[in-house]
Amino acid sequence: MRYAIQLVILVFVGWHSAAGLAQQTIYVDGSAGDDTWNGLCEEWDGGTCGPKATIQAGIDASQPGDEVVIADGRYVGVGNKDLDFGGRAIVVRSAGGVATRCVIDCEHAGRACHFHSGEDGGAVLRDLTIRSAGTDAGSVYCQGASPTLINCTIMDGLATDGAGIYCDEHASPTLMGCTIAGNTAGRGGGVGCAQNSNPTLTKCIIRDNVGSYGGGVVCAQGSSPTLTNCIIRDNVAAYGAGLWCIENSCPTLMNCTISGNRYSDFGAGLECDSSDPLLINCVISDNRADYGGGGVNCRNASPTLINCTIANNVGGWNGGGVCSRYGSSPTLTRCTIIGNTSHGCGGGVFCDDASATLTSCLIGDNGAAYGGGLDCLSNANPRLTNCVVTGNTAAQRGGGVRCCESTPTLTNCMISGNTAAEQGGAVCCELTAHPVLTNCTIVGNSALSGGAIFCSYDASPTLVNCILWSDTPEEIHVSSGSPVVTYSAVQGGWAGVGNIDADPLFVDPDGPDDDPATWQDNDYRLSPGSPATRISRQRPATLISMGTCESGTATTTVTRALIWEPTNSAQVASAISIATAWSTASTSILSCSRLPAPATTRRSPATCWPTPAATRCWQTSMRTVCSTASILIRSCNC
Numbered sequence: 016m017r018y019a020i021q022l023v024i025l026v027f028v029g030w031h032s033a034a035g036l037a038q039q040t041i042y043v044d045g046s047a048g049d050d051t052w053n054g055l056c057e058e059w060d061g062g063t064c065g066p067k068a069t070i071q072a073g074i075d076a077s078q079p080g081d082e083v084v085i086a087d088g089r090y091v092g093v094g095n096k097d098l099d100f101g102g103r104a105i106v107v108r109s110a111g112g113v114a115t116r117c118v119i120d121c122e123h124a125g126r127a128c129h130f131h132s133g134e135d136g137g138a139v140l141r142d143l144t145i146r147s148a149g150t151d152a153g154s155v156y157c158q159g160a161s162p163t164l165i166n167c168t169i170m171d172g173l174a175t176d177g178a179g180i181y182c183d184e185h186a187s188p189t190l191m192g193c194t195i196a197g198n199t200a201g202r203g204g205g206v207g208c209a210q211n212s213n214p215t216l217t218k219c220i221i222r223d224n225v226g227s228y229g230g231g232v233v234c235a236q237g238s239s240p241t242l243t244n245c246i247i248r249d250n251v252a253a254y255g256a257g258l259w260c261i262e263n264s265c266p267t268l269m270n271c272t273i274s275g276n277r278y279s280d281f282g283a284g285l286e287c288d289s290s291d292p293l294l295i296n297c298v299i300s301d302n303r304a305d306y307g308g309g310g311v312n313c314r315n316a317s318p319t320l321i322n323c324t325i326a327n328n329v330g331g332w333n334g335g336g337v338c339s340r341y342g343s344s345p346t347l348t349r350c351t352i353i354g355n356t357s358h359g360c361g362g363g364v365f366c367d368d369a370s371a372t373l374t375s376c377l378i379g380d381n382g383a384a385y386g387g388g389l390d391c392l393s394n395a396n397p398r399l400t401n402c403v404v405t406g407n408t409a410a411q412r413g414g415g416v417r418c419c420e421s422t423p424t425l426t427n428c429m430i431s432g433n434t435a436a437e438q439g440g441a442v443c444c445e446l447t448a449h450p451v452l453t454n455c456t457i458v459g460n461s462a463l464s465g466g467a468i469f470c471s472y473d474a475s476p477t478l479v480n481c482i483l484w485s486d487t488p489e490e491i492h493v494s495s496g497s498p499v500v501t502y503s504a505v506q507g508g509w510a511g512v513g514n515i516d517a518d519p520l521f522v523d524p525d526g527p528d529d530d531p532a533t534w535q536d537n538d539y540r541l542s543p544g545s546p547a548t549r550i551s552r553q554r555p556a557t558l559i560s561m562g563t564c565e566s567g568t569a570t571t572t573v574t575r576a577l578i579w580e581p582t583n584s585a586q587v588a589s590a591i592s593i594a595t596a597w598s599t600a601s602t603s604i605l606s607c608s609r610l611p612a613p614a615t616t617r618r619s620p621a622t623c624w625p626t627p628a629a630t631r632c633w634q635t636s637m638r639t640v641c642s643t644a645s646i647l648i649r650s651c652n653c
């Protein structure tokens with residue numbers, strides 16, 4: 016009997032919904048309408064049929080499945096703001112389909128819309144401009160509701176939280192093709208996410224917003240939005256001008272550009288605090304922080320970046336590109352970290368009492384006072400594998416890498432063409448630093464002393480199977496300390512088991528252009544018959560190559576692009592799975608990242624030996640932010 020009753024109820028509900036789906040169009044016309052009319056006629060018929068005058072009257076007259084169509088114009092005042100769908104699955108859109116011509120202007124008193132009745136994706140705002148809200152939260156406020164916004168512009172709003180859109184209490188709205196611009200809030204000038212809210216933003220632009228925290232986007236209290244093909248630019252905040260992620264919030268960004276965000280103390284592009292975002296195929300460029308982490312700042316955080324370009328960012332004191340502190344451990348795979356600067360430590364990457372894992376990354380053309388490419392300070396133990404550290408500059412010590420009380424591990428890395436005005440052109444080791452370099456080629460670096468390696472204050476680097484050659488004024492300079500060098504080729508010689516002092520016979524160390532300073536074309540593979548190849552037979556069996564690579568052993572170039580525009584969580588998971596598989600493949604994996612235009616330090620291609628000049632365009636249907644330059648790094652598996 017109970018089953019039968021349930022069945023009857025289901026049938027009744029089904030019939031009722033079906034009746035509601037007989038779609039009607041409710042017309043709203045602010046200048047020619049009247050709220051006493053029924054809304055069913057676009058123009059008044061002289062009786063009761065004519066457009067409503069206010070948007071709320073149109074919504075109130077609608078049934079689930081209806082469309083409320085708004086004539087172009089500017090809508091202000093009661094009935095045209097603080098809109099409430101009342102849980103209806105309806106489409107509210109402009110008649111003309113052009114957002115700029117149909118404007119809901121809140122005149123800085125109230126918000127445009129408050130979704131708080133469990134609305135789902137069937138509740139739609141489309142082709143509208145929402146402007147000048149003045150409220151506690153959100154020009155559009157989604158409170159435990161997940162509506163859809165398509166081709167809307169939200170601008171000039173003022174709020175305490177999430178001035179553009181605020182997502183709260185498990186709200187997961189979908190935004191497609193929206194622009195959120197010029198809004199101002201205490202937290203989340205453009206987008207605010209709190210209390211496990213996971214909005215999805217696709218092809219959205221979040222620009223010129225201002226917040227004390229999170230100028231563009233705030234992710235807080237376990238909120239993990241997904242942004243695909245989005246641009247987050249020119250936002251301003253004291254912390255996290257682009258994105259501010261705190262309290263275990265782990266957004267996913269794919270094919271996004273985070274650029275030109277500024278005036279942050281820390282984390283101008285992306286600030287991660289106890290949060291682990293995932294970024295794939297993203298560009299983080301031209302962001303400026305006053306103190307640290309121009310591109311990315313990590314505080315007890317472990318973000319993952321795959322195939323990302325971190326370019327031309329400025330970290331005032333530390334970490335122009337990436338700043339890792341307070342036990343953080345970011346993972347960067349096939350990333351390009353290029354042209355970043357800081358006045359203090361770590362032009363490219365700065366690790367302070369923290370680690371980082373960099374695989375198949377390029378750290379090039381960065382600059383700082385200490386550690387032009389990478390600075391490791393106070394128990395910092397980053398691991399670099401298959402990386403190229405090249406063309407970086409230190410105004411004082413450690414052109415490529417500086418280590419202070421730290422134990423970084425560099426395996427199969429190329430450290431070339433770095434410059435320090437004082438000590439340690441390639442690697443400067445200070446204060447009981449114990450870096451471990453295995454299978455590394457250190458070549459063409461220069462400094463006042465210790466072109467390749469400089470040791471002071473009881474530093475004790477370990478080098479195995481390395482090549483140190485053509486560094487000026489000498490390869491190794493020990494002020495105090497005890498470097499241990501074995502099975503290595505060192506120009507000028509160095510005491511140690513298996514070491515040789517013989518030209519390793521690089522294929523073409525200055526490249527086809529015969530200029531050692533232009534590192535892009537320099538070819539540091541070993542020629543057949545290189546003494547470094549012969550000596551390699553004496554090395555421990557587990558180590559198969561001296562330096563980063565030998566000629567004639569390179570496997571077929573493999574270039575793969577992760578081009579993906581996921582439309583659901585399963586596809587996102589699949590993309591992550593593929594990217595992860597690539598990052599662990601043992602054959603030649605090339606990293607290609609797009610550089611934003613104009614990029615002042617565009618290089619192509621950069622590698623430890625010539626590769627086909629592959630120019631690739633990444634698919635972003637938002638716009639062509641991609642690739643007139645492609646930088647390739649081949650990880651060697653000689």
Ligand SMILES: [Ca+2]
Pocket residue numbers: 523524525526527528529530
């Ligand atoms: Ca040459």
Ligand SMILES: [Ca+2]
Pocket residue numbers: 524525526527528529530531532533534535536537
């Ligand atoms: Ca050259």
